[in-house]
Amino acid sequence: MAFISLQEAAGRLGVSLSYLRDLLDRVDRIPTVLDAEGADFWTSTTGVIHERDLRTYEHMLRHRRFVRLRERYADVLVEDAVLAIRPGWKSILEHVCDRIRWMPAQWSMRLRKAKEQSGYLVLGFEYDRDQPAAYNELERLREEIRLMSLAVCEECGRHGRFRYSPSRSLTLCDKHARLAEPVLPGDGVIADPASDGALLSELPHD
Numbered sequence: 377m378a379f380i381s382l383q384e385a386a387g388r389l390g391v392s393l394s395y396l397r398d399l400l401d402r403v404d405r406i407p408t409v410l411d412a413e414g415a416d417f418w419t420s421t422t423g424v425i426h427e428r429d430l431r432t433y434e435h436m437l438r439h440r441r442f443v444r445l446r447e448r449y450a451d452v453l454v455e456d457a458v459l460a461i462r463p464g465w466k467s468i469l470e471h472v473c474d475r476i477r478w479m480p481a482q483w484s485m486r487l488r489k490a491k492e493q494s495g496y497l498v499l500g501f502e503y504d505r506d507q508p509a510a511y512n513e514l515e516r517l518r519e520e521i522r523l524m525s526l527a528v529c530e531e532c533g534r535h536g537r538f539r540y541s542p543s544r545s546l547t548l549c550d551k552h553a554r555l556a557e558p559v560l561p562g563d564g565v566i567a568d569p570a571s572d573g574a575l576l577s578e579l580p581h582d
């Protein structure tokens with residue numbers, strides 16, 4: 377049975393070592409890494425994985441880069457569209473793309489960017505700025521998607537809620553809540569970081 381180091385695995389997958397470690401953590405595969413007893417997963421240089429696991433990770437990376445979605449919706453995405461969100465929001469992304477397909481052709485609407493910011497999904501578009509109706513429709517769509525994303529785990533797509541964290545506020549399900557840990561006072565109270573802004577500033581800081 378062949379084993380390869382994490383470093384080599386990262387190289388063959390075309391990602392950095394820290395990205396690969398992060399991926400293994402997210403998908404609960406840290407226990408599949410073999411290492412000396414007591415070695416720390418995050419800093420050890422001697423950890424190895426089964427070479428055959430590379431295929432699994434290749435598949436995960438394609439999923440995370442939305443390779444198939446980019447092909448399927450090539451008509452409504454700008455070339456090299458930035459899709460900087462985790463796979464749990466894929467269905468929301470598909471919803472956005474479907475909505476664009478129904479927009480009037482003269483708007484020349486294309487999705488340019490989808491990224492996570494403060495725990496919710498923000499969108500960027502390219503379109504004909506001489507079409508005032510397009511702007512109004514976009515504002516509605518942006519807010520609808522923002523609110524939708526605040527109820528869906530960005531990691532897995534199950535029902536989630538906003539997690540208020542000092543390092544990284546995210547919308548996650550109970551299973552993935554650990555990705556936003558530790559959380560701050562106010563976690564579980566704040567459902568929408570944008571509309572609960574006043575509440576945020578009233579919370580105790582220590």
Ligand SMILES: [Zn+2]
Pocket residue numbers: 464529530531532533534548549550551552
């Ligand atoms: Zn989840």
